[in-house]
Amino acid sequence: MSRSTPNRWATCMLGLLVVLTMTTATAQGQKRIGLQTWFYSSPINGEILDWAIAEFEQQHPDVVIEPLSITNEAYWDRLALEIVSGTEACIVALDTGAGMSGYYGLRQGGAFIGLDAYIDGYVLPDGTSLEEDILLIDNHRIDGKTIALPYIWFAAPHTAYRESHLAAAGISPEQLTTWEGFFEAAQALTLDKDGDGRIDQYGFGHPSYAEVISRWWHMHWLWTAGGGIFPNEEPPFTADRLIFNSPENLRAVEYLVEITNAAAPPGEKRLHELLEMFYASNLSMVQVALWTVGNLEADMRPDGAFENDLGFAPFPALVMDGVRHEPVYVAWGNPLAISTNCAYPDEAFEFIAFLHSEESQRRHSVTRTPVNKRVLGEWYEENYPVQAEFVNMALEYEMRIVPDMPQWNEIDHIVQQALNSALVGARTPAEALEWGQRQMERVLAR
Amino acid sequence: MTVAQRLLSRHVAYLFILPVVLIIALLILYPMARSVVMSFTDWYLLRPNPARPFVGLDNYRDALTLDHFGQMAWVTAIYTVASVAGKMLVGLGTALMLNRDFVGRSIVRGIFIIPWAVPTVVAAIIFRVSLDPTHGIVNGTLRDLGWIQNSINFLSNPNLALGSVIVLAIWKYFPFVTLMILAALQSIPRDLYEAASIDGATAWSRFRHVTWPLIMPVWSIVLVLQIVWTIKEFELVYLVTRGGPSYATTIIGVDVYLNAFRFFRVGTAAAEGMILLAISVVFAIIYYRFLERR
Numbered sequence: 001m002s003r004s005t006p007n008r009w010a011t012c013m014l015g016l017l018v019v020l021t022m023t024t025a026t027a028q029g030q031k032r033i034g035l036q037t038w039f040y041s042s043p044i045n046g047e048i049l050d051w052a053i054a055e056f057e058q059q060h061p062d063v064v065i066e067p068l069s070i071t072n073e074a075y076w077d078r079l080a081l082e083i084v085s086g087t088e089a090c091i092v093a094l095d096t097g098a099g100m101s102g103y104y105g106l107r108q109g110g111a112f113i114g115l116d117a118y119i120d121g122y123v124l125p126d127g128t129s130l131e132e133d134i135l136l137i138d139n140h141r142i143d144g145k146t147i148a149l150p151y152i153w154f155a156a157p158h159t160a161y162r163e164s165h166l167a168a169a170g171i172s173p174e175q176l177t178t179w180e181g182f183f184e185a186a187q188a189l190t191l192d193k194d195g196d197g198r199i200d201q202y203g204f205g206h207p208s209y210a211e212v213i214s215r216w217w218h219m220h221w222l223w224t225a226g227g228g229i230f231p232n233e234e235p236p237f238t239a240d241r242l243i244f245n246s247p248e249n250l251r252a253v254e255y256l257v258e259i260t261n262a263a264a265p266p267g268e269k270r271l272h273e274l275l276e277m278f279y280a281s282n283l284s285m286v287q288v289a290l291w292t293v294g295n296l297e298a299d300m301r302p303d304g305a306f307e308n309d310l311g312f313a314p315f316p317a318l319v320m321d322g323v324r325h326e327p328v329y330v331a332w333g334n335p336l337a338i339s340t341n342c343a344y345p346d347e348a349f350e351f352i353a354f355l356h357s358e359e360s361q362r363r364h365s366v367t368r369t370p371v372n373k374r375v376l377g378e379w380y381e382e383n384y385p386v387q388a389e390f391v392n393m394a395l396e397y398e399m400r401i402v403p404d405m406p407q408w409n410e411i412d413h414i415v416q417q418a419l420n421s422a423l424v425g426a427r428t429p430a431e432a433l434e435w436g437q438r439q440m441e442r443v444l445a446r
Numbered sequence: 447m448t449v450a451q452r453l454l455s456r457h458v459a460y461l462f463i464l465p466v467v468l469i470i471a472l473l474i475l476y477p478m479a480r481s482v483v484m485s486f487t488d489w490y491l492l493r494p495n496p497a498r499p500f501v502g503l504d505n506y507r508d509a510l511t512l513d514h515f516g517q518m519a520w521v522t523a524i525y526t527v528a529s530v531a532g533k534m535l536v537g538l539g540t541a542l543m544l545n546r547d548f549v550g551r552s553i554v555r556g557i558f559i560i561p562w563a564v565p566t567v568v569a570a571i572i573f574r575v576s577l578d579p580t581h582g583i584v585n586g587t588l589r590d591l592g593w594i595q596n597s598i599n600f601l602s603n604p605n606l607a608l609g610s611v612i613v614l615a616i617w618k619y620f621p622f623v624t625l626m627i628l629a630a631l632q633s634i635p636r637d638l639y640e641a642a643s644i645d646g647a648t649a650w651s652r653f654r655h656v657t658w659p660l661i662m663p664v665w666s667i668v669l670v671l672q673i674v675w676t677i678k679e680f681e682l683v684y685l686v687t688r689g690g691p692s693y694a695t696t697i698i699g700v701d702v703y704l705n706a707f708r709f710f711r712v713g714t715a716a717a718e719g720m721i722l723l724a725i726s727v728v729f730a731i732i733y734y735r736f737l738e739r740r
Contacts, residue, residue: 076708077708080491080707080710081707084491105492105494106492106494106710108494108495108496198589208602208691265579265580266579266580266597266602267579267580267599267600267601268602268687268691273578282580406492407492407709409708410708410709413709420690420691420692421691421692424599424602424604424692425604426604427692435513438513442513446508
């Protein structure tokens with residue numbers, strides 16, 4: 001070995017040490033904040049978040065926001081596992097209709113920090129006051145503290161219909177605003193147009209099984225009929241207050257079974273299958289949430305159908321024994337919470353607050369309803385007229401959120417199973433609701 | 447060799463197998479032991495209690511007293527028996543066919559592997575779309591042939607859903623059986639068939655007295671593997687029907703998933719897993735008793 005070899009080794013080691021020191025120093029200088037949402041996996045929403053992250057990092061050079069791309073299907077199982085394992089990201093997205101309390105309760109003392117001290121008096125540079133200008137801010141309180149900040153929200157459902165189908169059948173959109181008229185219209189719109197003995201246009205579609213999203217498809221029927229899971233879905237959520245087997249729910253489920261048998265495509269349809277039939281003009285009416293508007297615009301066929309052949313009617317009211325029961329809508333939000341394991345909660349909150357700025361909320365309006373009231377008004381109506389019309393129509397009626405209870409996933413599953421069994425004919429509506437009531441009692445007793 | 451050398455050489459042998467033992471212990475034995483412990487403790491994630499108190503057989507009672515447990519056990523049994531029988535018979539038949547000489551044999555062999563190679567999620571989607579009553583190719587073909595007037599709700603009719611899923615399971619997994627049996631068939635010396643033919647054996651006799659005894663060990667091992675794999679099936683059924691309609695296709699594996707990941711009842715899920723394990727062990731014991739008797 002030559003004498004210069006040890007020197008070379010020493011030089012290499014010194015160089016490596018310098019590089020390591022610099023890297024460590026850089027890493028130590030940066031505050032890395034994980035952002036766990038399912039939005040990022042969608043191309044449109046991913047782009048919007050990329051913009052928000054770039055803007056925020058420019059304003060906060062010491063902070064790096066690291067979004068995780070997780071699909072909606074995988075999100076909730078993974079979130080539960082990560083909270084239990086203590087490995088969830090610093091910022092996590094929740095859903096007011098997907099058992100927010102359940103995820104909060106997965107860690108002793110709560111999985112998310114209280115945000116009240118941050119929110120109090122917080123005003124963004126554009127003048128947005130978190131306390132005064134953000135919708136639904138009071139819907140995210142658990143254990144007496146605000147555990148998440150709403151960031152976007154949705155309302156459902158309106159009836160989306162094909163104007164040309166209604167016109168051809170001589171049906172006016174006003175007819176769709178009561179359960180009776182809606183039923184008659186759905187029947188009249190179910191047609192064998194080419195006379196080959198097969199139905200090729202269905203009047204109505206209802207997903208008979210839609211795990212985790214009973215709120216989009218079933219709850220408003222039960223609520224409008226005067227039923228639900230608990231009276232007005234208000235706490236306390238105890239077994240003795242369950243009303244799942246009530247006559248009101250029975251009325252709603254019987255109606256759903258009748259209309260499904262009379263006018264819906266056969267078989268167990270999932271949401272995307274129904275929407276595809278609507279896009280292709282094989283389905284005349286389908287119930288939609290606000291986020292569907294973007295899909296309708298992109299996928300309705302033929303070209304121009306979105307502009308010329310799409311109409312919205314409010315969810316129908318139930319007129320029974322001469323009494324009109326106005327529709328009850330379902331509302332839900334996707335708030336952001338900060339994990340109790342987050343190393344940089346102050347910076348994480350700064351980012352969440354930034355997402356509520358007017359500019360950020362405007363960009364998010366492409367697919368969602370903004371929660372910033374300063375954006376939701378005139379600007380929204382000018383730039384997103386269809387979405388604004390949709391939201392304004394929903395705001396005329398009562399909007400409810402499904403019960404936020406730790407056992408929500410189980411209760412939701414029971415609602416799905418009960419209605420599914422009635423819709424596919426495995427149980428009568430009365431048997432299905434009675435079964436559901438028993439199952440819910442069992443869950444709440446455990 | 448001295449005693450010391452013999453001991454040393456034995457220790458060296460142990461050292462060689464140590465990594466494998468460690469890996470098995472870490473990846474199989476430890477999780478299994480943990481599952482057993484979990485099934486006897488209060489592992490309800492919505493009651494976060496780091497102490498995880500011992501609850502005896504409560505989780506087993508919870509699982510066994512579920513309203514739908516009886517139906518679930520029955521569905522699991524039917525699904526396992528029918529789909530394993532189907533896979534074994536179809537696999538045997540295709541292996542015998544593919545063992546014959548014909549033009550394009552290697553291409554046909556490749557084609558037969560496709561269902562097994564297709565990702566489960568893709569197979570499930572293709573199957574759902576094909577059986578759709580409105581726009582599925584199966585109903586369309588049956589209608590065009592004039593065999594049916596109204597569409598058949600294969601997946602939403604509680605009486606048909608399980609059978610439909612079993613057909614998919616057979617289609618998806620029989621190529622594995624084919625491959626294994628084909629490998630066994632190819633190891634049978636041609637001389638035996640020639641000798642049997644000279645003795646005037648018919649095709650059936652050749653199968654019964656030459657082929658079957660020689661492929662039987664492989665067939666039996668594949669059978670046990672198929673039972674154990676099928677009894678704990680989850681993804682195929684969940685992707686196609688999610689256990690519906692009305693629990694008609696809810697096998698125990700689906701309920702384990704729901705309890706563990708959706709309802710956070712890990713203890714109950716672990717108990718259900720142990721019940722599945724016990725059933726698998728019963729099958730294994732029956733199989734080994736059968737082998738011993740032979």
